[in-house]
Amino acid sequence: MILIIMGVSGSGKTTVGSFLSEKLGWTLHEGDDYHPKENIDKMASGVPLTDQDRTPWLLLLHDIIEREMSAGSHAILICSALKKLYRQLLLFGREALGGACQREAMEGVVFAFLSGSFQLIQARMVARKGHFMAPNLLQSQFDTLEPPSLSENAVTVDISKSLPEIVAEIEAAISTRL
Ligand SMILES: Nc1ncnc2c1ncn2[C@@H]1O[C@H](COP(=O)(O)OP(=O)(O)O)[C@@H](O)[C@H]1O
Numbered sequence: 001m002i003l004i005i006m007g008v009s010g011s012g013k014t015t016v017g018s019f020l021s022e023k024l025g026w027t028l029h030e031g032d033d034y035h036p037k038e039n040i041d042k043m044a045s046g047v048p049l050t051d052q053d054r055t056p057w058l059l060l061l062h063d064i065i066e067r068e069m070s071a072g073s074h075a076i077l078i079c080s081a082l083k084k085l086y087r088q089l090l091l092f093g094r095e096a097l098g099g100a101c102q103r104e105a106m107e108g109v110v111f112a113f114l115s116g117s118f119q120l121i122q123a124r125m126v127a128r129k130g131h132f133m134a135p136n137l138l139q140s141q142f143d144t145l146e147p148p149s150l151s152e153n154a155v156t157v158d159i160s161k162s163l164p165e166i167v168a169e170i171e172a173a174i175s176t177r178l
């Protein structure tokens, strides 16, 4: 199974993903590590990424998913995956380009959407030290966000809960699909 932990910047993806990866022994892929330098520089200077900036990055992450799936491995991918199109690019690669892709979900891939209020996430982002992401980009992250639907094989988790509660909810959701 591939578990994709998604949500806006500051929603807890790295925290939850690292915890789950340790607990389950699944390989962890941090999507941010695959951004080209230009994307990181752009975000650090407070400029939101465009679809054009994100597409090659998402196609790279698609390759990682494909590799893990063909190896039959369990893995976790941390990726904001804000729009439905981005999630389709992750699952189906180039087939999702051009807007004609009718497919929404793929067996063996589950999205865990970390959902929380602007105020809560903003407070956590401001308190977070040593991260490249400019906190003033949070509004554009929310503007871009299209929450995933059930038909995308997604579970939504409320991030005002504690880390153990969030992790337990995700574990319960994946155990029914394993
Ligand atoms: N459930 C939680 N309760 C309290 N603080 C949290 C929780 N999840 C994450 N945090 C804190 O919120 C901040 C943002 O989390 P992070 O994992 O870096 O988010 P993301 O990877 O989505 O940008 C971090 O400082 C982290 O310690």
Ligand SMILES: O=C(O)[C@H](O)[C@@H](O)[C@H](O)[C@H](O)COP(=O)(O)O
Residues within 6 Å of the ligand: 008, 009, 010, 013, 014, 032, 043, 049, 054, 080, 081, 082, 133, 141
């Ligand atoms: O598509 C994007 O705009 C970025 O991927 C963004 O959503 C991501 O969240 C940043 O890379 C910040 O990194 P964190 O999510 O770790 O804060």
